[in-house]
Amino acid sequence: MWEFLRKQRGLFAGLFVLAVGLVFWAVEGRDATSRITPVGSVLMQGGALAERAGAGTLSPLSTFVQRFRDAGRARAEADALSKEVARTREENARLAGILQENARLRALVGFAAAHPRLELVPAKVIGADMTPWFRVTSLSVASGSSRVAVGQPVVSSAGVVGSVSEVAGGVVQVTLAVDPRSSIDVVVQRNRARGVVQGLGHSDDYLSRIAYLLRRDEVKEGDLLVTSGIGGKFPPDLIVGRVSKLVASKQGLFQEAMAEPAVDFGRLEEVFIILGEKER
Numbered sequence: 001m002w003e004f005l006r007k008q009r010g011l012f013a014g015l016f017v018l019a020v021g022l023v024f025w026a027v028e029g030r031d032a033t034s035r036i037t038p039v040g041s042v043l044m045q046g047g048a049l050a051e052r053a054g055a056g057t058l059s060p061l062s063t064f065v066q067r068f069r070d071a072g073r074a075r076a077e078a079d080a081l082s083k084e085v086a087r088t089r090e091e092n093a094r095l096a097g098i099l100q101e102n103a104r105l106r107a108l109v110g111f112a113a114a115h116p117r118l119e120l121v122p123a124k125v126i127g128a129d130m131t132p133w134f135r136v137t138s139l140s141v142a143s144g145s146s147r148v149a150v151g152q153p154v155v156s157s158a159g160v161v162g163s164v165s166e167v168a169g170g171v172v173q174v175t176l177a178v179d180p181r182s183s184i185d186v187v188v189q190r191n192r193a194r195g196v197v198q199g200l201g202h203s204d205d206y207l208s209r210i211a212y213l214l215r216r217d218e219v220k221e222g223d224l225l226v227t228s229g230i231g232g233k234f235p236p237d238l239i240v241g242r243v244s245k246l247v248a249s250k251q252g253l254f255q256e257a258m259a260e261p262a263v264d265f266g267r268l269e270e271v272f273i274i275l276g277e278k279e280r
Helices: 002-007 009-031 038-114
Strands: 118-130 135-140 153-155 160-168 171-176 183-188 194-199 208-211 224-227 239-247 254-261 270-277
Touching: 038 118, 038 270, 135 160, 183 239
Parallel strands: none
Antiparallel strands: 118 135, 118 270, 135 171, 153 160, 153 270, 160 171, 183 194, 183 224, 194 208, 208 254, 224 239, 239 254
């Protein structure tokens, strides 16, 4: 407080002189004429002093108030800008999701156009069980669920997903192609060498083994594997995966090989259930 009084001593001095001058003016005012009396002179000088002192004190205060207002406006503008940035990011994320969904749907439409003889029912992935022993995906079928049956193939635009293992109303359980209980008869697209893709149930990957692949068949890593159509379960020439590894062996009738699936099971969202072939 003493520090405040010391800084404002000019103001107080001016006010004191002004008060004294007012007292003398009140006393002499009864007989005052138009001339300036000594008391009036003191009054004028005191008023000037008070004015200068007040101006010197109020100027920093006015500057402080103005800066405070400017800071408030700046904070308000910063908050508005932050909200606009957040809204823009949310809008961009929503648009990116729409574009990705459109791309997936276009791919599904392309698959349907490439297989006009297949009768397809669209379904959406609603859940998955990816334990090493059971690799199962749950689907929601909006329409046509009454015609879905156990054993029917399930595919995506990338290739074979698996087959229907259970139907309960509009919810369908699918055993994936990488499940240990799954086996799909395939051929190497390049030379039609036959084999059977069997799931291994690994916990850290989706690799499968290619069983019954003759050792005399020339197979290379990267060769495309497609369904053979034998057995009637899967239509022919649906993509299953690629040969990922070959193990050299000079004994036995079959060679050892591994397959990597064409479908990214961790990112499945929309699929088709194949009801069968359309009537010609």
